[in-house]
Amino acid sequence: MKSFKNFSIIILVLSLLVCCIFCPVTTQAAGLYSKYSVLIDSDSGRILSGSNETTAVSMASTTKIMTLIIALENCDKNFVVTTSAYAASMPDVQLNAVTGEQFIINDLYYSLMLESHNDSAVIIAENAAYYLLCKNPSLRSETPFINNYNYDSSFLSEINHEQSEILVHIFTGLMNEKADDILLSDTYYITPNGLDAEDNYSFHHTTAYDLAKTMAYCINNEDFLYITQTVSKTISDTTGRYHYQLNNKNRLLNPNEGIISGKTGFTNKAGYCYVCAYKDKNRTLCIALLACGWPPNKNYKWSDARYLIALGKQYSRNKYFNNEYTFYVPVSKGKNSFCELIPDCSIEFLVCEDDSVTIQADIPEVLSAPVNSSQIYGAINIYVNNEPIRSISLKAKQSIPKKVHVLDIINKIFQ
Structure with missing residues (x-):
């Protein structure tokens, strides 16, 4: 009787192994940690795998891929930017720029993307908005507090928080216009750094599918790729007195193995988030993971991303x-x-x-x-x-x- 029982257990185990080997693995069966995930064909936008990928949720600092692309498309990379008191008041993670400190905006792009500094995002947003106002007089109705439009941003050190928020609103308006242009279905930007916020219209949010589509758009920009592929960089303010060491937090970044870009994010509401792009000679994939665990599980996003990349490699281009x-x-x-x-x-x-x-x-x-x-x-x-x-x-x-x-x-x- 005992031997028959053991034989039955062996048969059961073998049956389970056969199921594991020959049954197709779905996203749900794989047990992804992320509550909202998607894998897309970057070129066609087709969803190859997804879970709750059209649900609107918070996105944390993955917001910053849109912040960067809007700045790259609208502002001279050599523009001298000034830190406002509002920007300097942003919570961690920070570059710790002080009110009045000036930078070349292109240097702050590395602060934004490598270290995910929240103050740098606001500095970029305010100054890029001012740069756009200098170019377009028709947009100046909301900014009577600006006395000159001669591309001198130094006045930003003296404006109050409310005035800063007006400039940020102009910039996030560009972000929302871009969201419409690239056909994002349920994305709304309030902050340029991804900090959670609400207004009379909605809350700061995206969907996993929209986030992946945003990355698919961004990787067509060579400057975007160059910045997000930088492993480390030292920048300084315009005086050269203060230096800042920046290190890329995208652990999977490895263009030689296909991971050509990515951005992490975290807030208490959003959880850990990650968006990345993979490219080889046969395919270009974009992956978005939202609500992918909370502390202390910051490594969940890496395993989820690796799984989806492996899944994407099963697809070939026809x-x-x-x-x-x-x-x-x-x-x-x-x-x-x-x-x-x-x-x-x-x-x-x-x-x-x-x-x-x-x-x-x-x-x-x-x-x-x-x-x-x-x-x-x-x-x-x-x-x-x-x-x-x-x-x-x-x-x-x-x-x-x-x-x-x-x-x-x-x-x-x-x-």
């Missing part, structure tokens, strides 16, 4: 359609009896062995002459696992004039 694909459609009353419709572009996206790709061609049964080569006459709709991925337009390979009959010519002559 190319669909190019000018070699031709659809023949009859032409009524044309000089040619058939027209060749060709895709106006090709499309590439990541798929794995378990994905089901369906292609649906929307093509007319017949075309009436004349046919114009610049006009769209149909479309190819591509679905993965019944979800629409992309639609490609079909255009005529060449124009086809209407056939002219002898009777038509005679009628024209005698009209």
Whole structure:
């Protein structure tokens, strides 16, 4: 009886092992620590794996990837910035800049991204907003307290907190405009450093999917990549008297192994957060992890990220359609009896062995002459696992004039 019991236990264990080996591993089955997570194909935006990825939650300092990209796109990198009393009052983590201290804004980008300094985020936001006001007089209605727009930021050392908040609001307005531009569905910025906040409209938040899409946008900027790939850097104020040593807190950063960018974050409300980008010759992936544990579990985000990267490597890039694909459609009353419709572009996206790709061609049964080569006459709709991925337009390979009959010519002559 005892031997039979032992035999039954062995069979049960073997059965479990077989299930573990041959059953597909889902995000939920993998037991990710993150409450809100996503893995996306950076190029197409397709979600490859996700858990609560469209739920709006706090994002902590992962906010700063948007802060950096907005500053890079709107401010001269050599602009001299000034620390306000409001910026100097920001809570840890800090550069510990003092009121009136000046920097080259490009140096503060490293403080922002390597050490995640909250005061640097506000210095960048206030000064970039002022720089934009100098360039655009139409935006100055909210800032009557500014007496000059000559690109001299030194006055910021004398403004009060309320005036600083107006400048920050102008900057976060740019962040929210960018969120709309890149089609983020549920993201709202109030602070440039990711500290939790609420206003009359909403609370400072994003979704894991939106955060990954933001990173996918940011990594197209070479300056963004250069800054976030820097391992360590020493910066100084403009006098050269004070020096600051900065070290990158992105533990997974290793461009040689594919991790090309990333940003960590933490607040008591948001928990540990992480967003990163992975790239190799076959794929570009973006990962976002929100609420990925609380103290003392700051390492959860690294294991979750490694798991999702490994999952993403199961996907390979497939190319669909190019000018070699031709659809023949009859032409009524044309000089040619058939027209060749060709895709106006090709499309590439990541798929794995378990994905089901369906292609649906929307093509007319017949075309009436004349046919114009610049006009769209149909479309190819591509679905993965019944979800629409992309639609490609079909255009005529060449124009086809209407056939002219002898009777038509005679009628024209005698009209």
